[in-house]
Every structure is written in structure tokens, then in C-alpha cells.
Amino acid sequence: MKRVVSFIIVLSFLVSSFGLAQNKFVGAKTCAPCHKTGKQGKQDSIWVKSKHAGAYKTLTTETAQKIAKEKGLKKAANESPECLECHVTAPKGDAKLLDKGYNKAEGISCESCHGAGSAYKTMAIMKDAKKAVEAGLTEFKDEKAIEAYCVTCHNEKSPTYIEFKFKEAWAQIAHPLPKK
Ligand code: HEC
Ligand code: HEC
Ligand code: HEC
Ligand code: HEC
Numbered sequence: 001m002k003r004v005v006s007f008i009i010v011l012s013f014l015v016s017s018f019g020l021a022q023n024k025f026v027g028a029k030t031c032a033p034c035h036k037t038g039k040q041g042k043q044d045s046i047w048v049k050s051k052h053a054g055a056y057k058t059l060t061t062e063t064a065q066k067i068a069k070e071k072g073l074k075k076a077a078n079e080s081p082e083c084l085e086c087h088v089t090a091p092k093g094d095a096k097l098l099d100k101g102y103n104k105a106e107g108i109s110c111e112s113c114h115g116a117g118s119a120y121k122t123m124a125i126m127k128d129a130k131k132a133v134e135a136g137l138t139e140f141k142d143e144k145a146i147e148a149y150c151v152t153c154h155n156e157k158s159p160t161y162i163e164f165k166f167k168e169a170w171a172q173i174a175h176p177l178p179k180k
Contacts, residue, residue, distance in 0.1 A: 023116035023136045025089060028053075028109040030121055035110075043175040047110065050173050055087040055107030067159050086153040088112075113149065114138050146170065 028044065036044035047053055058064060059078035068077035077083045084090070088104045089112040111117050120126060120135035133139045140146045147166040154164035 022119070024118040025111050026117045026121055027103055028106055030117065031110045034123070034126070039178065041175060041177045046173070046175040052108035052173065053106065056104050057107065059083050059087050071159065086158060
């Protein structure tokens with residue numbers, strides 16, 4: 001039974017990574033023109049003001065360098081995969097993607113949570129949520145699924161971890177579409 005389950009997990013991983021393998025990170029600047037107007041809900045300006053947008057810059061501070069040193073890291077905090085893993089937009093630990101395809105300085109940007117956007121960013125696809133998901137937009141089933149994603153970074157592996165309270169944290173960064 002256990003083997004069947006892990007076979008299915010491996011299989012679905014392969015299917016999903018084949019389907020989305022070509023998707024590239026296009027950067028928050030690509031999302032901004034359509035997602036900054038009041039009519040759309042100003043997602044871009046909400047994100048720009050959030051700490052997520054500054055997450056890479058934080059790694060260039062003296063505090064960050066000190067933490068990296070204390071941990072015995074050989075490189076600077078902003079060059080160490082051990083820190084970049086949660087401070088830039090990239091699939092976890094994929095060092096190859098860390099250096100190309102997008103701008104690290106964006107920190108945790110839209111596509112960190114919504115998925116790489118090259119295939120879903122066009123108006124024709126974006127207008128249709130189902131097509132967008134087929135083209136790689138991440139779908140969150142419910143609040144539990146959102147929280148589960150948040151705690152992939154907001155956890156005790158963070159050297160400066162402060163207890164993560166989902167409801168309060170989400171209220172700070174929520175960026176809903178206006179009610180129609
Ligand atoms: C060409 C314009 C355009 C661009 C570029 C664009 N979007 Fe959108 N997006 C839209 C429109 C229009 C909707 C639908 C809004 C509605 O239903 O009122 C939408 C909806 C969404 C939704 C909600 C989907 C849902 O569940 O209904 C998300 C999330 C989203 N966009 C993220 C992004 C991200 C991330 C990027 C950049 C990688 C991006 N968009 C780029 C126009 C755009
Ligand atoms: C890819 C990693 C990652 C994910 C996923 C993530 N965060 Fe963060 N978050 C960070 C980092 C890193 C910081 C600190 C940035 C800084 O201070 O420069 C942060 C900071 C925050 C802050 C500001 C905290 C404060 O008190 O300063 C809030 C609020 C927050 N995140 C909410 C969320 C929520 C809600 C989710 C899930 C929807 C989420 N985050 C998902 C990495 C992540
Ligand atoms: C830390 C993670 C995170 C970041 C960064 C982030 N989003 Fe989201 N976004 C979410 C989550 C979670 C939802 C809620 C999904 C849901 O309701 O199903 C959401 C919802 C949305 C929606 C749909 C809102 C609705 O009412 O249906 C849009 C549009 C959107 N985001 C666009 C963006 C854009 C554009 C950026 C960057 C400028 C961005 N997001 C950055 C996590 C994030
Ligand atoms: C598991 C994910 C994760 C890893 C790995 C990680 N961070 Fe963070 N970092 C976060 C989150 C989430 C926050 C927001 C506050 C918290 O820790 O809960 C943050 C915040 C910070 C802050 C700001 C703290 C403040 O008080 O404003 C600094 C500085 C920092 N991290 C440095 C580093 C350094 C240096 C490394 C590598 C040695 C690192 N981080 C590795 C997730 C991570």
C-alpha cells in the first residue's frame with residue numbers, strides 16, 4: 001500500500017512538473033499594469049508596501065550578515081542558499097533558478113505564491129480563472145491551504161522566527177479583488 005501511494009505521488013509530481021516545466025518567472029512588473037488600479041484592487045501597491053517586497057534587501061543588512069556569520073555560513077547572507085530559500089521568489093532550494101529568470105531583488109513577489117506566470121499572464125487567459133489555473137496559476141483550495149503555504153517559510157527554521165498567527169498575518173497582506 002505504501003509503495004502504491006508513493007508511486008502515485010511520484011507520478012503526479014512528474015505530470016505536474018512536465019506540464020509546467022516551461023513556465024518562467026516574469027516578475028511583479030509584468031503583473032503590475034493590470035493589478036495596480038483601484039478597479040482591480042491595487043494588489044501591486046499592497047504588495048510593494050509589504051515586507052515581502054523587501055525580503056531580499058533584508059538579507060543585505062548588517063543584522064543579516066551577523067546571523068549568517070553566527071551560523072557559520074561561508075558566503076554572505078544574500079548569497080547563501082540557506083537564507084535565499086525563504087527570502088526570494090523561487091521554488092524551494094532550486095539553486096539553478098536562483099540566478100536566472102527573474103530579479104532576486106523583488107524578494108517574495110507575486111509569483112512566489114501564485115506560480116510562475118509566463119503562460120497565464122495574458123488577458124485572454126487571466127480573465128478565465130479555470131484557464132489560468134491550467135496555465136500554472138496556483139489554486140488555493142481554502143484558508144487551510146493558504147496557511148499551509150505560508151508556514152513553508154514562517155516556521156522555526158527562520159533564524160528570527162516569531163510565532164506565526166495566520167489570521168493576523170493574512171489580514172496584513174490580503175489583496176482581494178473588489179466585490180462585483
Ligand atoms: C493583461 C492583464 C493582466 C496581467 C499582465 C496579469 N493579470 Fe492577473 N488578472 C487579470 C484579470 C483581468 C483578472 C480577472 C479579474 C476578475 O475576475 O475580476 C486577473 C485575475 C488574477 C487572479 C485571480 C484569479 C482568480 O482566482 O480568479 C490572480 C491570483 C492573478 N490575476 C495574479 C496575477 C499575477 C501573479 C500576474 C503576474 C505574473 C498577473 N495576474 C498578470 C489581468 C492580468
Ligand atoms: C517564500 C517564503 C514566504 C512565504 C511563502 C510567505 N512569507 Fe511572509 N515573509 C517571508 C519573509 C522572508 C518575511 C520577512 C521579510 C523581511 O522582513 O524582510 C515575511 C514577512 C511577512 C509579514 C510581515 C511580518 C512582520 O511582522 O514584519 C507578514 C504579515 C507575512 N509575511 C505574511 C505572510 C502570509 C499571510 C503568508 C501566506 C499567505 C506568507 N507570509 C507567506 C517569507 C514568506
Ligand atoms: C505571500 C503570498 C502572496 C503574494 C506575495 C501575493 N499574493 Fe496574491 N494572493 C495570495 C493568496 C493566498 C490569495 C488568496 C487566494 C484565494 O482567495 O484563493 C491571493 C489572491 C490574489 C488575487 C485574487 C483576489 C480575489 O479576491 O480573488 C489576485 C488578483 C492576486 N492575489 C494578485 C497578486 C499580485 C498581482 C501580486 C503581486 C503584486 C500578489 N498577488 C502577491 C497570496 C499572495
Ligand atoms: C524557513 C524560512 C527562512 C529561512 C531559511 C531564513 N529566513 Fe529570514 N525570515 C523568514 C521569515 C518568515 C521572516 C519574518 C519574521 C520571522 O522570522 O518570523 C524572516 C525575517 C528575517 C529578518 C528580519 C528580522 C526582523 O526582525 O526584521 C532577517 C534579518 C532575516 N530573516 C535574516 C535571515 C538570514 C541571515 C537567513 C540565513 C541564515 C535567513 N533569514 C533564513 C524566513 C526565513
